[in-house]
Amino acid sequence: MSLLTPLLRSGAVTDLFTDEQVVQGMLEFEAALARAQAQCEVIPATAVTPIVDACHFQNIDFPSLAVAGANAGNLAIPLVKQLTLAVKTQSPDAARYVHWGATSQDAIDSGLVLQLRAALTQTQSDLSSLIAILAQQTERHRATLMPGRTWMQHALPITFGLKLAGTLDALLRWQERLTQMRKRVLVLQFGGAAGTLASLKEKGPQVAEELAKILKLGLADTPWHSQRDRLLEVGAWYAGLCGTLAKFANDFSLLMQTEVAEVSEPIIEGRGGSSAMPHKRNPVGCAAILTAAQRTPGLMATLYASQIQQHERALGGWQAEWEVLPELISLVGGVMAQSNTIVRGMQVNPHKMRANLDITHGLIMAESVTLALAAFVGKADAHHQIEKCCHQAIDQQRPLLALLQNDPQIAQYLSAAELAQLLDPATALGSSDHFVRQVLARYKEQCHEHSLPD
Known part of the structure; x- marks a missing residue:
């Protein structure tokens, strides 16, 4: 469904989960494994260069890999075969040491973690950009009066700045959680056939430590072949962020209704039109965000169900993660991109907000x-x-x-x-400005606390 990618998966993270990136992640694991094992004198040093030189996705026959993967049950097994053949053309002796002591899940999971690292880094950048734009709009509309609404009806006056500050406050918390999560989830997977590294004998821990160092990943206390809480946490973070931005999009679309008309999405050529009604300006960005939010619970349900994995290596639950987590991240990346566009260029109608305050005659x-x-x-x-x-x-x-x-x-x-x-709405804002100032102060503080990782 690539035709829908610009609408639903328009974020930069989508490009981090292409077939090429999936394969390259596994190949980076294999290259680092050879380096680590040579460093620990498990394989000859002469085997490293031929293996590393072959670890590029351009050397892989993707159609053949897909067909063979269907029979093998995963992509790593036929990938290792193709890699071994490629190495063999340069050094038959080096080919003997491809994938030495590892199992297919080590390559697949560690490759995924490398993709996740890139995705989390990109997400941190995208989230910081969105937060900065939202903070500007919050400051701009600190004194913009509008009706507050509870149970879909007028409640008391608020400011549009306070409404935006609520979203900003939540995004700042998601930013905190993202920073805290990285250390827990960006860890190497390396356990061998049954999670014991038995094939490496006493060198197992040493190789694992060196491998983690080369890949710049954390080293887990145990292999996590059938303990999938880290991936669940990643999925839950993206799903939670999606929920916050979907709440914003839902409110924004309601404020765009003809009878309300307090805000509008940006005016962009070809955006929001109707094939039948030339007067329409539909909230297409909000629709894309809410579409992702409709899909997120089902994807999260799969990740949650995949926690129940059999013994030391699983069937079914592990494989179910392969498409679900990248799809979830790509959808939420699209949500962030759409939110950025809406917040950056949103049109606000203070006069209509003020007029709507008066429609109930006080x-x-x-x-x-x-x-x-x-x-x-x-x-x-x-x-x-x-x-x-x-x-x-x-x-x-x-x-x-x-x-x-x-x-x-x-x-x-x-x-x-x-x-x-x-009866003057401007006199009944309570602590609205105080709350806005607190959130903006927290934003400025967090800007100094957090920076992108190396």
Whole structure:
């Protein structure tokens, strides 16, 4: 379905999970294995160069690899055969030491970890860029009044900056989790046939340590052939990030409805049009984000089910991860790219936001009057009195202010000027700006704390 890749998987991480990258990851493991074993005097030093020189995906026949992989049950077995033949053309003696002491899962898992390292690094960069743009928009709209909405209805006034700050706050937490996660998940897989490295005898730990050093990966305390929590954690991180950005996209698309019209996606040639209705400006970026969010739970369910693996090496659960995790990461990479486009170029209509605050003729500010009146008559009586006025305002289609001013039980405590001030949305923002300032301060602090790894 490559035709849909620009819509659903437009992030840079997609290019890290091509067939070529999958194969190259395994070949990098094989090249590093030869170097490590020669360093530990397990194989002759003369075998290293022929093996390393052959470890390039251009030397592999991909159609033959695919066919043979179907019969072998994985790609590593026929890949090692092709690699061995390629080495043999240069050095028959070196060919004897290809894949020495390793098992197919060592090559596949370690190759995947190398891809994950590149993906996490790219994701850190993409997330930092998105966070920076969102912080700018949050600052820009700190004082932009709009209706807050609960249960899909007007609640109390908020600022658009506060709404954006909620997303920014969550993204800063995902950034923290990403940094913490790298050390746990970017570890070598090297255990041999049954996770004991028995074929390397007493040299097993030494080779493993050297191999991890060459690949610049962490060294696990035990091989993790059938312990898949690391991959589950990676998937859960991407799924969680997708959830945060999908919540943003869902809210944004609701604010784009014709009757609301408070925001809009960027105006880009050919974007958001309809084949039938020339007036349409559809939230296509939001749709792409929400499409990924619809698929994420199913992909995560597969990763979760794959935790149940049999004994020391599994069948079924391990293989189910091969396409699922890259697909999940690619989809969320697309979500980040779409979010970046929306946040960077979003159109905000403060005048429509202000007008929408007035469509209930002041009802959105009823709580402010209730609290002010409660100081004189108590919360229950105040609530009852203001609620009665609200119902009259709805039934008679009159401004709430006029009804409040003409109510003798209210007028004896609150003057017309006081009521007008209480019904002004700008006076009822509470701690909105305080919360926005806290998030922006945390953003600036985190900018200094986190930098991309080497």
